[in-house]
Amino acid sequence: GENVEQHPSTLSVQEGDSAVIKCTYSDSASNYFPWYKQELGKRPQLIIDIRSNVGEKKDQRIAVTLNKTAKHFSLHITETQPEDSAVYFCAASIRGPNTGNQFYFGTGTSLTVIP
Amino acid sequence: DVKVTQSSRYLVKRTGEKVFLECVQDMDHENMFWYRQDPGLGLRLIYFSYDVKMKEKGDIPEGYSVSREKKERFSLILESASTNQTSMYLCASSGVRPQHFGDGTRLSIL
Numbered sequence: 001g002e003n004v005e006q007h008p009s010t011l012s013v014q015e016g017d018s019a020v021i022k023c024t025y026s027d028s029a030s031n032y033f034p035w036y037k038q039e040l041g042k043r044p045q046l047i048i049d050i051r052s053n054v055g056e057k058k059d060q061r062i063a064v065t066l067n068k069t070a071k072h073f074s075l076h077i078t079e080t081q082p083e084d085s086a087v088y089f090c091a092a093s094i095r096g097p098n099t100g101n102q103f104y105f106g107t108g109t110s111l112t113v114i115p
Numbered sequence: 116d117v118k119v120t121q122s123s124r125y126l127v128k129r130t131g132e133k134v135f136l137e138c139v140q141d142m143d144h145e146n147m148f149w150y151r152q153d154p155g156l157g158l159r160l161i162y163f164s165y166d167v168k169m170k171e172k173g174d175i176p177e178g179y180s181v182s183r184e185k186k187e188r189f190s191l192i193l194e195s196a197s198t199n200q201t202s203m204y205l206c207a208s209s210g211v212r213p214q215h216f217g218d219g220t221r222l223s224i225l
Contacts, residue, residue, distance in 0.1 A: 009155070034213045043205070043216040044158075089158060091214075101146055101209050107157035 002027040004092050006106025013080050014114050021109045023090035024072040030092040032101075033073050035064060038087045038108075047088075048075070080113045087111070118142075121206050121217040129225055134193040136220050138206030145210065147189035149173075149181065152203040152219070161204075164189055196224045 003026040013019050023033075031052040036044035050057045050064045050073065057064050061080075066073040077084055090106040122137035140147065148163040150173075160173030162181040170181050178200060182190040189208075193200055201224045206217040 006157070032213075036216075043218050045216075046213050049213055101211070101214075102163065103148070103160070103207075103209075103214055105150075105158040105160075107155065 002030060002092055002094060002102075002104040004090060004104045004106045006090050006109060008109060009107065010110045010112075012112045012114060015080060015082060017080055019077045019080050019084070019111055019113075021075045021088055021090070021111070022072060023074070023092075023106050024070075025092040025104070026071065027092070027094060028068075028071065029094050030104075032093040033064070033066060034091050034093070034103075035075050036089040036091065038089065040086075044089060077111075080111075082113050082115050085111055085113045119206055119208050119215050119217040121204075121220050123220050124218060125221050125223075127223045127225060128193075128196050130195075130197055132193075132196045134196050134222070134224075136191040136193075136204055136206075136222070138189045138191070138208075138217055139187050140189075140208035140215070141187065142208065142210065142215070143186065144208040144215075145186075146208060147183065148207040148209075148214070149179075149189065149191045150205045150207065151175065152205055158205065161191065198224050200224050 006023045034049040037047045038044040061078045063076040087108045089108050091103045093103050119140045149161045150158045164170045164183040180192045204220045207214040
């Protein structure tokens, strides 16, 4: 099955700096890659996603890049703010012919933005 | 807005008990999922269902079972709870994509 690896597990940045979180996946059939942000005590929330036919997607301070050849994708947060502090999860999804979507998650990155 | 509702935020049970965790979604999604979240291990899939009465094992199904009698409801069952099942349990649902999560149930087995 699919295997998603996420790095780093913890990340500290100064407010205003950029943060980058990287994920790799193993199954070339994966075709959808969402990123979730989970604040302490809250549910994971989708913050951005990318499909396999797109190389980059941006939404204000957040961007995601996808390299299908190398099977890796990354989350970029620019001009970080203290409220960006959270755990971030990447995921890879494979849509099977009879089984709907399956999602495979990375182990998470705890991001701390230091004021 | 999609709503995924888990029946309990916190639950305390004893070893050997049969435990039911309920999840309801209101978006007519075909797919529903149960995950377990532990520090340093991320989200691990226990079971998922892509249709009523259909279920598939995830990565860690041992000690768990599920039930999906109606499209909107997906139940996770701990047949005989053990202390190593103390964890945060998250339910999710999805249509074509993406996944929407419930608030989670923090389950403690004493």
